Each structure stands twice: as C-alpha cells, then as structure tokens.
Amino acid sequence: MTTENSSNENSAENQEGAEMTTETASSSLANISQAHNLGKRAPGTHVMGSGLEARGVHAWFGKHHALSNVSLDFSAGTVTALIGPSGCGKSTFIRTLNRMHEFIPSAAMAGEVLLDGKDVYAAGTDVTKIRLQIGMVFQKPNPFPSMTIGENVLSGLKLAQLKVDNKDDLLEECLVRAGLWKEVKDRLGAHAGGLSGGQQQRLCIARSLAVKPKVLLMDEPCSALDPGSTLRIEDTINELASSMTIIIVTHNMQQAARVSDYTAFFLSEGGPGQMIEVAPTNEIFSRPRDKRTENYVSGRFG
Amino acid sequence: MSTTLETAPIPTPRALTTNPRTSDKIFRGVVTGFGMTALLILTLIGLFLSVRGIQTLHTQGFGFLTRYSWEVTQTDSGTTYNMGIGAMLLGTVMISIVALVVGVPLSIAMALFLTFYAPARIKTFLVSIVDLMAAFPSVLFGLWGFFVLMPMATYWAKLIFKYLHWIPAFNAPQYFFERSPFIAGLVLAIMIIPIVTSVAREVFAQTPLDRIQAAYALGSTKWGVIKAVVFPFGSSGVVGGAMLGLGRAFGETVAVYTVLNIVFKGNFHVLYGAGGNVASMIILKWGEATGDETTALLAAGFILFLLTLLVNLGANFIVRNTLKSGK
Numbered sequence: 001m002t003t004e005n006s007s008n009e010n011s012a013e014n015q016e017g018a019e020m021t022t023e024t025a026s027s028s029l030a031n032i033s034q035a036h037n038l039g040k041r042a043p044g045t046h047v048m049g050s051g052l053e054a055r056g057v058h059a060w061f062g063k064h065h066a067l068s069n070v071s072l073d074f075s076a077g078t079v080t081a082l083i084g085p086s087g088c089g090k091s092t093f094i095r096t097l098n099r100m101h102e103f104i105p106s107a108a109m110a111g112e113v114l115l116d117g118k119d120v121y122a123a124g125t126d127v128t129k130i131r132l133q134i135g136m137v138f139q140k141p142n143p144f145p146s147m148t149i150g151e152n153v154l155s156g157l158k159l160a161q162l163k164v165d166n167k168d169d170l171l172e173e174c175l176v177r178a179g180l181w182k183e184v185k186d187r188l189g190a191h192a193g194g195l196s197g198g199q200q201q202r203l204c205i206a207r208s209l210a211v212k213p214k215v216l217l218m219d220e221p222c223s224a225l226d227p228g229s230t231l232r233i234e235d236t237i238n239e240l241a242s243s244m245t246i247i248i249v250t251h252n253m254q255q256a257a258r259v260s261d262y263t264a265f266f267l268s269e270g271g272p273g274q275m276i277e278v279a280p281t282n283e284i285f286s287r288p289r290d291k292r293t294e295n296y297v298s299g300r301f302g
Numbered sequence: 303m304s305t306t307l308e309t310a311p312i313p314t315p316r317a318l319t320t321n322p323r324t325s326d327k328i329f330r331g332v333v334t335g336f337g338m339t340a341l342l343i344l345t346l347i348g349l350f351l352s353v354r355g356i357q358t359l360h361t362q363g364f365g366f367l368t369r370y371s372w373e374v375t376q377t378d379s380g381t382t383y384n385m386g387i388g389a390m391l392l393g394t395v396m397i398s399i400v401a402l403v404v405g406v407p408l409s410i411a412m413a414l415f416l417t418f419y420a421p422a423r424i425k426t427f428l429v430s431i432v433d434l435m436a437a438f439p440s441v442l443f444g445l446w447g448f449f450v451l452m453p454m455a456t457y458w459a460k461l462i463f464k465y466l467h468w469i470p471a472f473n474a475p476q477y478f479f480e481r482s483p484f485i486a487g488l489v490l491a492i493m494i495i496p497i498v499t500s501v502a503r504e505v506f507a508q509t510p511l512d513r514i515q516a517a518y519a520l521g522s523t524k525w526g527v528i529k530a531v532v533f534p535f536g537s538s539g540v541v542g543g544a545m546l547g548l549g550r551a552f553g554e555t556v557a558v559y560t561v562l563n564i565v566f567k568g569n570f571h572v573l574y575g576a577g578g579n580v581a582s583m584i585i586l587k588w589g590e591a592t593g594d595e596t597t598a599l600l601a602a603g604f605i606l607f608l609l610t611l612l613v614n615l616g617a618n619f620i621v622r623n624t625l626k627s628g629k
Contacts, residue, residue: 100519132521142512146534159522159530204516211521 050116050133050214051076052097052245057111058272059092059101066092068272069111072264074215079237079246081256081281084266084296089273090249091139093266094217097247098134099127115215132160135213139220141200143192143207150188152203156211170210178206179236198229205236216240218248222255234259253297257285265293348607355601358385358594366601367391370568372587374595385598387605389566393483393577394609397558398551400487400572405494406544412495413502414528429503436496444560447489452561455485459573474574481563483577489557494547501546505539506532538620545617549610555581580606 052074059067067089074080082090095101096109099120113120120130143152153174157164164170171188175181180202184195192203201221208216218237222230230252237246237259250256256263263285264278277290288294295301322330359366362385369386412432416425459479466472509532517527559582569576578586584599584606591599 098519100515103515103518128521128523130521131519136519138512138515138519140512142510142516144513144516144530144534147530155517155530156520156522159517159520159526161526207516208520 050245051114052134052215052247053112053114054093054097055112055114057093057096057113058109059089059096060108061104062106065272067096068274070266070275071111072275072278074245074247074262076214076245077242078261079241079248079259080262080264080278081260082247082249082264082266083251083253083256084273084276085268085301086251087273088266088268090266091219092273093275094136094219094247094249097215098131098136098217100131100136128160132156132211133213134215134217135208135211136217136219137201137204137208137221140224141197141204143195143200143203145191145193147192148189149184149192149195149203152192153206153210156207160211162211174206174209177209177236177240178202179232179239180206196229198225198232201225201229201233202236205233205240209240213244215245215247218246220249220251223251230255253285257281265290265296267292267296348604348611351600351604351607354597355604358598358601359604361594362386362598362601366598367605370566372566381593383594383598385595387580387583387602389568390578390580390583390602391605392568392570393562394552394579394581396483396570396572396577397487397490397562397579398548400484401490401494401551402544402548403491404488405491405547406498406540408491409495409498409543409547410502410540412499413506414532416499416503417506418524418528418532429500432496432499435492436500440493440554440557441560443489443493444557447485447557447561451488452480452485455488456480459484463573471570471572474571476574478575479573480575481561482573482575483562483569484572486558486562486577486579487572489561490551490554493554493557494550497550498540498543498547501543502536502540505536505543509535538623541620542617545613545620549613549617552579552610552613553581553606554579555585558582559585580609 054070054072054074057067057070058065070089070093072080082093084090092101096111097113097120101107101109109121115130115133119125120134144155147155150171153171154167156162157167157170172181172185175184180199183199184190184203192200195203201224205216205221222233225233234255237248240246241259241261248256248259260281262278263281265276265284265288266273267276268274277284277288277293279289284293285297288297362369362383366386368388369384370389371384371386373384375382375384416428416432420428456479459482462472463474463479467474513531513535514527517531522530558579562577562579562582563575564578564582564586565576566578567576580602584602587595587599
C-alpha cells in the first residue's frame, strides 16, 4: 500500500487534499445525473485516512447467526458502499467495525478488525479510543437536543475530554466540511432541534468530524431524508473522501454508484448474511461476477 | 372547476353521536364514580381541616405561623391560648432539606447503578428490595434510627460541629447533638430513597437509545454518556421524584416523632438536639389536647395539607415545564 505515509504528514498536504476535493466534488456535481459516475478516486491517489481491514468477521445476536465470515479491505481514502436487501447484515457488519455491535445484549462476534494493522478487538484495547478514530453517522439524525448547534459539533471533544486550541476555528471547519456552515453560522447558539432533518444529519456529520476520525462509518445516512438533503450529503461525502476512509451502508443503488469507489454486495439466503462480492463500483454495476449480484443491481429482487 | 369550489357552501361539522349500550353506560358510571372518589376524599379532608381550624387562625392570627410558643394557661378568668407552629414549620423545613441533600444524590446513584451498571439478575433483586423499603412501616425506620443510627450520627454531628461550626447552620447553643433535626433528616433520607429512586430509574431507562449510541460513537466513556445524554434527558424526572420525596418528608410523622426531640423553640441549628415538625407535633399534642388546643392542632393540620398540596403542584409544574422546553 502506498498510502500509509500520510497520517503524520503536515498540514500543507492537508490543504492540497482539500483543494483537490473541491474539484472532484464539483465535477461529480456535474455528473450527478449519470448514475455510474466512477473512478473519481482511484486507489492510491489519496493519501489521508487509515486503512481498515475486516478478517473473517462473524456476528451473532444470542443464538442467531447474523453474519458469516466477512473479509473486506478498506483502503485509506476510499469510499466503499455496502449494498444488499434488508436483513443481510450490512448494518451489523459496520457496527462490528467500531465495536458498537457489542451494545446489544447477547451480541457476539468472531474474527478480527484491523485499524492500521492493529486489531480493535485485541485484549486491553480502550474502546473509546477506537470509536474516536472510527466515527459513525446513524440512520436517524440524532443530535443532542439539550445542546446548541455549536455545542453539538464540539460535544465529542467534551465527551472524550480532548483539548483543542481554537474551538471556534474547529467549529467552523467541521461545519464547512459538512456543508452546513452557511445555513447555521448566524445561529450557532440555537438549539439543534430546530434544524430540518437534512440539516440535523449534516450536523451529526460535523459532530463526528470534530474528533478527527480516520474512518467514518455511515449507516444509511440518507434513508430518513428528502432527495435534496440526500444530494447535499452525497456532496459532503465526496468532499470528505480525500481526507478519510468512508464506509457507507445504503439501500439506494444510485447513491452507491454516485459516491463510492468500491461496492460490496451482501446477501442472506435464509442463513446468516454473507458478502457475495466486492469490486470497484463500476464493475459491480456493469459486469458483476456473481449472478445474485446481477439480479440485485438490475432490480430483479430486493 | 374552481367556480364550483367557490360556490359550494361550507358545511358545519356534523355532531358525532353514538348510542352506547346500557351495560356500557352502567360501567362508565361506576368507573367515573370511583374515579372521582380520590378527588372527593381529598376535597372533604381539606374542607374539614379548614372549617375546624379556621377559628384558631382567626384568634391567633398570622402569628400562628410564626410564633415559637405553644402555651395553654389556666387563669381565674378562663383559659388563654398562645399558640404558634413557627418552630415546627422551621423544623419541617430543616429536616426536609437534610433529607433531600442526603437522599437525592444517593437515589440518583442507585438509579444509575440499577439502569446502567447492574447485571440483570442483581437488578431485579435490588429493584424489589428498594420497592420493599417503600412499604416498610415507618415506625421501624424510627426505631432503627433511634437505636442504631443515632449513636453514629451523633458522632458525625460532633465532627461537623468541630470543623464547620463557623457556618451558622452547623453551630449549636449547647453541646447536645442527640435527637437533632440532622439525625431525623438522615432517617427521612433513607425513607425517601425508594420513591426518588424508582422515579429516577424510570426516566433514566427512557433515555432515547439513539442519543446514547451517538455519544458512544463519539468515543465517550459511560460516565460521559450519563453526563451528556442521560442527565439532560432525565433531569426533570429527577426533580419531580425529589419533589415527591419532599412531599413525603413534609408529612412523615412516626419516624420523626421517634427520633426527634420535639421542642417549641426557634432552633436554626440543624445539629442541635431540638426541633420538631408539624406532623409529629400533632401526634405529640393530640392525646392531651382539649377544646381550643384541638382546634389549633387541626389548624396546624390544615397548614400541613396546604404545604403538601403546594409542593406536589410545584413538582407537577416543574416536570411539565421542563418536559416542554427540554426535548
């Protein structure tokens, strides 16, 4: 992998990355009507973020075997979409990546998840540090209603007891990157509950950016939103992709095609969910290797 | 099309009527009747106390609330009364403050443990124990407080006095720390734990899961989640629970009567062994009271009734308001 030299590099490269993103974002906006808008980020061209690797991951809820033997490699700085019909284990899978899976009573898992080569399930690991590095955006926007917009964005710092030199700069940076700054800059002191659903979701994205994660997991982030807000969030994803590794679960195949470099197809055929196929997104949609993938992406079931 | 819409007359809403069956009507009547009983009984008690006590409030005036003395003097020309429940009101407030200051944090900690930390089996067991505490006869708390808690609490009181006597409330006119409002408050603290804990436990358990997960996903510790999500969500419920506890502390009779040295003297010193509360005073005086003194006790009861009503209405108000603004 040629991408690993990055995380300790200086901010000059950061800026370069940011400029590049603006370009890719605008070009992707131009192509947004084409569903198969691919190859925006060929592997290796982006150098931010961290690699994440799942090896032989199984998941159980009590005796119910929900996910079987998933091995997936997420290169640094790429966007991977997980698609598949409901109940195929996509959400369960990404929740094993940042150890949110274990919050469900009786949940169990097997296998390894390697963040920069280190197993996040290794004995003695501080789970809170793992979740700081692997952020998550949920299906339903869930800002903290008792906090203001500004407090919401910075809440992660407070929760993880991180110190930061200039809170105002960080606040603005996160909101800009999440594409929300213009809409809320005059009412940072207002309560978050007054925002629309799409704005709340972008606020949640800004909130997860504030703790500088290397990987961002998104569990159907647009499923509760209208098409306009969905497009805004896809822009945000495109913009973020240069600086972190993104894994997004989606039911919307057009969305997978629009935002991702790689797509993995999950399916449960009665038994536990499995990953059927993973490939660059254009291949999954144009010439899938597996018949079941082809049936799904061509809309024959699901 | 549009013209027909404009010309069409706007109908008035139709009355929605149903004709319930006789059995349904009877059932409804019975349930309504019983449902109103609680209100009826409460109103009747309030009326009874006010009617019987009003004479005292008339003759003793506003001083009934502020005077520290309770004197019945026999003279040749008849009996004169000089009565006030000021000392008792003061004691009620002091004991209740001690009970809340000690009992509410304990209850919150217990509720947090039961909701977020206790393993399932221990949880069920502990919840039933806490509920049992609520059903425990209060005289037993009083006896335990007198024989077991008091020796220890007296020692604590001496310690507090030694180091904090420069704070007026912790000073004492004499070196006498037994049977003090402090100790009565400690007993009451234990007695309000069940109600406060169970209310707090219920609101904590209702914290929306998505907010809890959001905090965890940001790399929060469990304590961080409790501070950032659970407390803001549950605060109004906890306040409501504390007010219910306060209601109990105001009205508690037997336990206070057992522990406290009831004296008609204005005592602001919480550690000093003198005090009283309205409810226990009524019990103390009831046996020997005759004539106007009985009426005075009923007047005191009426004041207690009003206080309790006020606290509970306040609790409702706070809970409803915070619920509206908070989430």
